[in-house]
Amino acid sequence: MGDLLSSIIPNVVARAPQFWKACQETFQMVGIVGLLSVFIGIPFGVLLFTTKPGGILQNRPIYFVLNKICDIFRSIPFILLAMILLGLSRLVMGTAIGVKGAIIPLTFATVPFLGRQIEGALAEVSEGLVEAAQAMGCSPWEIVWRVYLKEATPGIARGVTITLVSLINFTAIAGAIGAGGLGNFAIQYGHQKSLPDIMWTVLLLIVVMVSLVQAIGNAVVKKTTH
Amino acid sequence: MNVIKLEHVSKTFGRETDGVHAVRDVTIHIAPGEIFGIIGYSGAGKSTLVRCINLLERPTAGTVTVDGQELTRMPERELRQARKKISMIFQLFNLMPSRTVEQNVAFPLKGSGLSREETRRKVLELLELVGLPDKAEAYPSQLSGGQKQRVAIARALASDPKVLLCDEATSALDPQTTQSILRLIKDINQKTGITVVVITHEMAVVKEICHRVAVMDKGRVVEEGSVFEVFSNPQQPVTRSFIATTSNLGKIEELIAANDPIVAVKPGEIVARLNYGQSNVSEAAISEVSRRFNVDVSIIFSNTEILDGQPLGGLVALISGDKVGEAIGYLSEKNVMVEVLKRG
Ligand SMILES: Nc1ncnc2c1ncn2[C@@H]1O[C@H](COP(=O)(O)OP(=O)(O)O)[C@@H](O)[C@H]1O
Ligand SMILES: [Mg+2]
Numbered sequence: 001m002g003d004l005l006s007s008i009i010p011n012v013v014a015r016a017p018q019f020w021k022a023c024q025e026t027f028q029m030v031g032i033v034g035l036l037s038v039f040i041g042i043p044f045g046v047l048l049f050t051t052k053p054g055g056i057l058q059n060r061p062i063y064f065v066l067n068k069i070c071d072i073f074r075s076i077p078f079i080l081l082a083m084i085l086l087g088l089s090r091l092v093m094g095t096a097i098g099v100k101g102a103i104i105p106l107t108f109a110t111v112p113f114l115g116r117q118i119e120g121a122l123a124e125v126s127e128g129l130v131e132a133a134q135a136m137g138c139s140p141w142e143i144v145w146r147v148y149l150k151e152a153t154p155g156i157a158r159g160v161t162i163t164l165v166s167l168i169n170f171t172a173i174a175g176a177i178g179a180g181g182l183g184n185f186a187i188q189y190g191h192q193k194s195l196p197d198i199m200w201t202v203l204l205l206i207v208v209m210v211s212l213v214q215a216i217g218n219a220v221v222k223k224t225t226h
Numbered sequence: 227m228n229v230i231k232l233e234h235v236s237k238t239f240g241r242e243t244d245g246v247h248a249v250r251d252v253t254i255h256i257a258p259g260e261i262f263g264i265i266g267y268s269g270a271g272k273s274t275l276v277r278c279i280n281l282l283e284r285p286t287a288g289t290v291t292v293d294g295q296e297l298t299r300m301p302e303r304e305l306r307q308a309r310k311k312i313s314m315i316f317q318l319f320n321l322m323p324s325r326t327v328e329q330n331v332a333f334p335l336k337g338s339g340l341s342r343e344e345t346r347r348k349v350l351e352l353l354e355l356v357g358l359p360d361k362a363e364a365y366p367s368q369l370s371g372g373q374k375q376r377v378a379i380a381r382a383l384a385s386d387p388k389v390l391l392c393d394e395a396t397s398a399l400d401p402q403t404t405q406s407i408l409r410l411i412k413d414i415n416q417k418t419g420i421t422v423v424v425i426t427h428e429m430a431v432v433k434e435i436c437h438r439v440a441v442m443d444k445g446r447v448v449e450e451g452s453v454f455e456v457f458s459n460p461q462q463p464v465t466r467s468f469i470a471t472t473s474n475l476g477k478i479e480e481l482i483a484a485n486d487p488i489v490a491v492k493p494g495e496i497v498a499r500l501n502y503g504q505s506n507v508s509e510a511a512i513s514e515v516s517r518r519f520n521v522d523v524s525i526i527f528s529n530t531e532i533l534d535g536q537p538l539g540g541l542v543a544l545i546s547g548d549k550v551g552e553a554i555g556y557l558s559e560k561n562v563m564v565e566v567l568k569r570g
Pocket of ligand 1: 246248269271272
């Protein structure tokens with residue numbers, strides 16, 4: 001097995017410790033930022049949707065601010081966003097590099113992204129269901145929980161899946177600007193040292209990760225759609 | 227004591243000057259246990275009016291009192307409590323697709339203080355009542371339209387409401403399913419004494435189950451009374467046109483316009499529409515007039531049905547003879563409304 005690997009991907013095997021570290025870093029970034037984006041992004045999307053004019057918690061100023069935040073952060077290319085947020089990262093996390101340094105830029109990129117996905121998912125919930133719930137005496141927050149979030153579960157799962165896939169993509173870019181992880185590993189060795197087996201291994205690993213996330217997402221969607 | 231009292235209710239969307247006046251100065255009182263119909267064409271303001279009853283739409287003027295509580299005076303929190311006693315069913319059922327039938331029916335029971343076991347028992351009882359005892363585990367997508375509406379009715383009854391509002395509840399169903407749903411509503415009304423408000427644009431629905439009816443046109447109630455009164459003796463053009471849509475007596479106008487040979491008249495002959503305005507007259511009046519005045523009455527259309535146990539309807543006939551004028555006068559005295567459509 002070891003021999004076989006050494007013959008197919010000699011340079012990866014030769015840098016096994018760095019490779020494992022890169023894998024860990026990527027998993028950490030995806031895991032931590034993935035959780036953060038779900039916990040911040042879903043409420044963000046819910047507020048974005050419900051405070052809209054005509055929404056059940058309609059509130060013009062809040063909607064205006066959230067909507068603008070969303071537009072602005074979504075229009076900045078990630079690589080520029082990461083650079084702009086270096087200062088904030090240093091301030092909050094104490095560093096602008098490594099996994100710790102990547103958390104803030106990645107979160108700023110994924111939260112508005114997921115927020116828009118959630119907004120779209122909730123919009124798919126039929127107005128009739130909300131009306132029925134109101135007629136049954138539900139409060140706006142009950143409607144958020146028992147109607148919007150519950151009935152939009154497949155759409156939310158789809159949104160989270162797309163967000164995680166983009167997040168994996170962003171972590172690779174973050175690698176280029178000092179965040180570590182597989183992206184960094186591929187650039188440092190695969191690209192700069194022209195070691196194609198490293199490039200291909202990282203690529204394959206990322207494809208597998210994305211496929212896995214997508215497959216889990218699809219399974220959740222299927223299970224929650226009736 | 228009325229269970230629903232709408233007093234001078236108006237609802238304007240947008241500004242008073244150039245907004246949409248969906249409901250204008252409507253006053254309706256509905257007694258406990260009554261099935262009250264509100265009929266009108268699309269856009270007449272029926273949905274808006276019914277949504278004013280549970281204050282899903284807040285009236286711009288007037289007061290709404292349900293079961294002795296003035297809803298228009300309540301703060302939101304209390305209002306939500308009051309709404310639990312006013313259930314609603316809808317044209318498109320509005321069941322939660324991600325929940326099973328059982329979970330849908332249990333939806334309004336959350337926070338009611340019932341235990342899991344009690345909730346389950348209650349839900350199964352309700353499903354029994356609506357005739358779907360074996361569908362508890364099904365999802366709405368697996369049900370037919372009629373079955374979905376039955377589930378919606380079970381859900382509506384879960385909170386033991388005083389009032390059931392039905393907004394076009396049978397409009398998405400075929401005629402047979404409509405019948406069965408109406409029968410179910412009627413049954414429940416008889417069993418539980420629940421007050422029912424039925425919104426519809428279909429005459430047949432009102433005839434089938436309502437005790438009283440209000441006719442709405444352009445946001446106003448233009449006519450109101452017992453179903454028999456309103457439909458036997460319609461006062462307003464809208465009401466007449468509703469009657470015409472369900473009775474073939476309305477078709478005569480088309481035939482006359484097309485100059486159909488069926489309605490060709492010789493001098494002295496007339497084509498007339500006779501409507502029985504009162505319960506005690508029937509076809510017998512026709513044969514009597516025929517004998518008395520020696521006129522020939524040849525019937526082109528006849529349409530009689532039993533409403534509230536009383537015959538209602540009329541006929542269109544070609545009447546000929548020397549004493550047509552007197553015959554008509556006699557019929558009018560006997561409370562038959564005569565409308566001469568064509569003279570020879
Ligand atoms: N939320 C709303 N905003 C503005 N106009 C409305 C709204 N709801 C209803 N309307 C208008 O009010 C009128 C009556 O509508 P509706 O009550 O739905 O009639 P119906 O149920 O008899 O068909 C229509 O002209 C409709 O366009
Ligand atoms: Mg309507």
